[in-house]
Amino acid sequence: MSIGLSERAGAIAGSATMAVSSRAAELRAAGHRIVSFGAGEPDFPTPGHIVEAAQRACGDPVNHRYTSAAGLPELRRAVAETILADTGLTVADGDILVTNGAKQAVYLACMVLLDGGDEALIPAPYWTTYPEAVRLAGATPVTVHTGDRTDYKVTPELLDAHVSPRTKVLFFGSPANPTGTVYTPEETRAIGVWAARRGIWVISDEIYQHLVYDGAVARSMPAAAPEVAGRCLVIGGVSKTYGMTGWRVGWIYGPTAAIKAAVNFQSHMSSNVTNVAQVAAICALRNGRPGFDGVLAAYDRRRRLMVNVLQGIRGVDCPTPQGAFYCFPSVKRLLTKSILGHSFANTAELATFILDEASVALLPGEAFGAPGCLRLSYALDDQSLQTGLERLQRLLSSQDLPRAHVH
Template sequence: MSTDDATPRSPRPAPLSSGRARISQRIGAIEPSATLAVDATAKALKAAGRPVIGFGAGEPDFPTPQHIVDAAVEAAQDPRNHRYSATPGLPELRQALAEAFSGTTGLSIEPAQVLVTNGGKQAVFQTFATLLDPGDEVLLPAPYWTTYPEAIRQAGATEVPVLAGADQGYLPAVAQLEAARTERTRALVLCSPSNPTGAVLAPEQIEEIGRWALEHGLWVITDEIYHSLTYDGVPFTSVLRAVPELAETTVLLGGVAKSFAMTGWRVGWMVGPVDVIKATTNLQSHLTSHVNNIAQHAALAAVTGPTEPVEQMREAFDRRRRLIVAKLSEVPGFTVPTPTGAFYVFPDVSGALGREIRGKQVATSTDLATVILEEAEVAAVPGEAFGAPGHLRFSYALNDDDITEGIDRVIALLSE
């Protein structure tokens, strides 16, 4: 065949310019999720036959309640759910969420203020993308969830960690926030109950912080995904109930993952001012469009259905919380504040550092987590991932026997 008869070929791509990285700086700078990495390592070791007990993932070990699964099965059989739907979410789900948040905030929330997202993480990224510009700063109380700083940086802004240690119950004080505020401060992130610490801000603390944010014209981005998981009679308080005047400068984030054992269903939400939700909906229309219709119907069943399954899971978490705190308090060198929310405990492990364990030098909490995994076959997440070196995060979203066995291994290892 002559070259004249051949099908024309596309020109070969030009080589990358000298010194130019293949991956963009913006994406290349993203750190992998430490919590997911630890969980993946634990699962891989289990698959290889090692008896690893994983305390890494923030994932309930319960099945999704049956009435929610049934709603999904029914929805899957309806051809209407086999088609595209509106980007901001199914109208009935947005209505239900508006009613639910009207109850928790004491305000009149309208469906136009609700956007349904593909899990809580999408809500986090989209909120920062919508509110922040390059050069903005975001006050980020530490210890913090690992995704927050990455999402802030992707928006071109800068996180400003404000560390509250175990000595203050991991709860930030207004004086600390004020000391970190500059003319570039645009927003404040709140997470109560907290991931990774399980700390819960008291109503008066929420009000004090909220009024300070209002005084200085800051956006408040409040992650309330653990709102139904509190213990010892400690109440959950939404910042909008404490300071309703913040309604035009607050975005609430949440989802079904934690309270309903629905981590794999990927349904989250944003609740905020109409103009913010409209702008973010426009972003989502280009990014992912709407959330899976079947999952949305499951979420509707979750937020409108019986509360008994949620309470049963909360009671189990409470029992496990007391068990793991008691067990971790026996570990040499650990100081263990008692969490009052979520399903994490965040011991200060600095007393266990600066030593050799089975021939390995342990100088940091990352070193300690590595040794515990390699020598005791127990997976925990080091505090460096949460902006709090010298700590480990243990999730107690696993059964009682595994909690006991896992922490007993740690006790034995660190008692050598």
Template structure:
């Protein structure tokens, strides 16, 4: 069978591949500790579940508007106005099947064959693949541990060409956990405005911050930056709603209208009763978020203490999300070999940095219990000490 040529351009997700292998080992009775998938281990908060249950009882089980339930679009617009200083109205919001879907819709709407999309590395695994599926060209800009895994305004300016259509900004970051400071965001916004390109700001981890780190949406820098900004986000990480698949895209009405047209011919509306859970997430008290972030902060500290004690490991201190991205350079191993051997010999699942464009690093998610973290880190330390 001859499949579409576009498939040859796409790399399967290594994060999902590692997780699948780890789960298969667990099913076979192997004691696997997984740091592979970015999924909070908390239950979805009770008030969100209750809102979805109430929606079911009220018959909210039928087709809804493609762009989302009006009350949810209003709640998202209110949240963006009050939390992020972004003056989007409901007509500037598209509710999508998770944050990933919002980005995919955007790429199909904005990118033509030959258009270039600038993506700093390390990057979330799906950014380049979405660009390729839309016919565009990913332009990968490497960053380093010394720079905090952040792209500088000078680097951004140097790679912009007449073909550049879009810059992808992710802060807090998956996979590194780094957070651009407000001044750094403002400096990048100057370049965006200077060269009149679009920027999509992936803000899915915006509420998961530590040590006084501050999130500034690039669209809030000023009117000129706002006019060139599209925001992608969702409920999965902040509210432990990964399986609910509710995200959103916010931007100029013409882009949202076009993305709605794409969605109307692909998935139609997002699960109706799940949207009522999302409404409760935004409209009810945020104590659940504070509690989860406090737990992540404690876990982050434990992970860093273990990693900093491993000879040959270098790990920047993340300011957000729930990942660490240590360098394995001194082990002499490439990231895929390292992770495969770690899983097979110590039954610890990590994600190779090559999936994120950084083959000398691995990603560890600390969205798991402290007991798992301690056991897994001890196994990792034993593994590395045997290599050195």
């Protein structure tokens, strides 16, 4: 019987990745040595100088009090300087809002842009939060399916096929989660110009901007297409670049009126982001990225290893990602086979099977709007990566012969 929760509460989907995560936790508790390719976060700790800045901040009573909902002025300044250094764009401190991680920035962007009846174009595979944030704002997510043949990229032509008079927003992410796709500056520009011509807002999620390989360049949307800057909200943060996922510091910047509205929302929802975490973020942004080249080289090495192993497994098609820290292979051919006598209706079943049989946790494509694919994070130590890939290779190589060939 219903206990009378809101329609909104009924409409929000739980995380589709939860089934695998909770099964992994059960197996771990039962003593299994699980290798997890599930995590969407760096495996290295927050650098010591950042932690020390936070420790000092804890002792300062100024940080024990409420501060401006928009963020500490010094952090907004540091973010503006970082944007200038990274993209060449000059952004006023007042056009930046410090948020509880980039995730809250996504939510706020939807709240200030979308009304009931509006549509938001979301290229798939997508980060699982986007459609939920659109629904929470009362609007309708419209999935734009891409494929591995186009490196999971949308093009103006593909967007044309999905746009309607109700389209208000386009989500854009480069490098993207879950595919690791990086748009070239020209491709980014083409998408931005497409949106600008139609008066459509772009929410550009640039949280993975520093995680690029093979010389790929992830140009910021308003830098690539200044035409759309007046209708573009850019999302960033310290989580992925500085190993600071748990500190919860992100930001959003864009046109003054939109940021003012987002500040108002945040002032009623959660007030300021934890001061100590903001001080840590100031330290992160003000001190460059010591050691980051080494981190990037480690990700790059792991990326190559993972792609090589996956490409060598029959039935697995793995494009080479150029950014973030995920591989997103298609296993559609594998789904038509059986493995050790088991067959699979979808990748959720396959992921559970892999977890049970090989003690390897990975995420099903359904969670990202891309049935038939799996997401594997390579942000884990070399030894675990090697072990996990060996287990996966062994299990997936035990494919049974198709029925017609069994005599």
